[in-house]
Amino acid sequence: MRRTVLEKFPAGDPRGSRQAEEYARHRRDEGLAAEVVMDLDSDAFLVVVPQQQSSERGW
Numbered sequence: 788m789r790r791t792v793l794e795k796f797p798a799g800d801p802r803g804s805r806q807a808e809e810y811a812r813h814r815r816d817e818g819l820a821a822e823v824v825m826d827l828d829s830d831a832f833l834v835v836v837p838q839q840q841s842s843e844r845g846w
Contacts, residue, residue, distance in 0.1 A: 790835040793821060798830045807832035 793814060796807040807823045811834045814821035819836050826833050 789838040794834045796832045
């Protein structure tokens with residue numbers, strides 16, 4: 788599954804993942820399927836949404 792990153796929050800922040808969780812909740816309130824994942828390579832919490840598949844076909 789491909790995802791689009793909406794926002795990135797440093798894992799070393801004193802508030803931990805709280806900012807990312809709050810941001811994701813606001814996006815869900817707007818109707819997006821936002822979730823928080825941890826990116827170990829960049830040591831950050833990412834707020835992501837599934838990438839939408841285009842329903843249009845070129846045929």
